[in-house]
Amino acid sequence: MRIVFLLVLAVVLSRPVDVRGRRHEITAPHEYPKRQRGASLAEITPESQNNTEVVAQLGGTASIKCYTHFFGEEMVTWLKRDEDQLLTAGQHVYISEPRYVISHVRHQQLWELSVRDVRQSDAGVYECQVTSHPPTSLFFILKVVEARAVLQGGPDMHVQTGATLRLHCTLHHATETPEFIFWYHNGSMINYAPRRPLKVVKHQYKSVLVISDVRWDDAGHYRCEPHMAREANLTLHVVAGEKHAALHNGQGEGEEHSTATTTTATTTTTLFLSSGLLLLLIQHFYGTVLGNKCDFARINQKQQQEEEVEEEKKEEEEEKINPHQKREGNNGEAEERTIMEEDEEQEWRYS
Structure with a gap:
């Protein structure tokens, strides 16, 4: 039966065709x-x-x-x-x-x-x-x-520490929705990585990788690899920056600005309190040192006054005792002068 079918098919294919x-x-x-829903086959x-x-x-x-x-x-x-x-x-x-x-x-x-x-x-x-x-x-x-992925901002991108990064991977020339779009960082898949507060948002022909609070170790090679499509690569460079640095592509600036304002206010308050505490410590230190010096001065002055009083007392006692000794001394000196005068007079006479 199959042989007969093939013979009939060969005859049909070999027959001339009315081109007109x-x-x-x-x-x-x-x-x-594209046949729309409800359209008639006659169309x-x-x-x-x-x-x-x-x-x-x-x-x-x-x-x-x-x-x-x-x-x-x-x-x-x-x-x-x-x-x-x-x-x-x-x-x-x-x-x-x-x-x-x-x-x-x-x-x-x-x-x-x-x-x-x-x-x-x-x-x-x-x-x-x-x-x-x-x-x-x-x-x-x-x-x-051939469907291919495109990473916006590549092949090199710079971002500041503390910022929120959004990497956009878009499929071009894709005729079917990909079953998956995997993200890799330095060769390791990070779609389900628990170590970082990151999020992957998948659309029909697009995937967005969101990394909050960028750190130094987030730098490196990123790869977007969709199903049945050519992969896309990007090198991320992390540079030093403040918390309120502008987000990549200008997204989420309000949220980052409010966070940075709060951080700045907290830092200012901390510095003010620290300065006040330091001033109190310095005042206490110098107050203690100066107080000790004043105490030492008072003690020295008191000791000097006591020594002067004692010296005055000694002088008064000596004055009470010394008059008799002074009189005796004066009498002795007078007698010596009298004897010397008599001797001189006798010598003069003999001569």
Whole structure:
């Protein structure tokens, strides 16, 4: 049975095609038609589908949709036209690559070809061939792009200590939302690191790393590594700064200013109290020293007064005793002078 099916398929593919009415030639590509909710299938025409450009990223999944409701209940064959390679026939996959999947939504008459783990070699022209009489073909152009991460402010950034840092990692050319975006600091993942008060805020195609109160050891190499995208790198340089330094990209200045004001007021109060305490200690020290000097002066003065009183008392006592001795001394001296005078007179007489 399968041999008969292949023979019929070969006959169909080898038959000439009426280019004027049923085969839609490749022209300039246009955007993929997006079917809005509630829209009618009648609005999707062969012309709106033909030459549609489908964009997929490396490592992602490309979905090429071919609506055939205007051809009736017909089977679809998918081919990679630039390589003349048969991919699927009906719901059977004829290529050995397990990355290709075919699905058929009967009530929408939709034949969807999915290519998983997209590679650069998958880019090219795909043909949706309806096995009608004559055959009708619709062409789709698959474009493969490489998603990449971009770190704002790179490759070098400077931040002050004590500031709050926000690193923004944005995905470019991504066609699918990444399952994860990991952050690395000097080779170590920090998304779930408990050692630092940091936070990772993930958006659809963006991730923000918030580091509060930047320290010296926060400097180094940072890497943003999204799923299925090229990583981005940045070198952070930490410089000395005050607590109220402006935040990077001008975010959160009010909060930092209020914190810095509070810190400054506290520091001023502490310095004032310390100065007052130091002044009291100095006054106490000099007061004690000067007081001791005054005490020593008073003691010396008192001792001198006592010594003078004692000397006066001694002199008074000596005056009471010495008059008798002075009189006797004076009498002796008078007698000696009298004797000397008599001797001199006698000598003069003999001579």
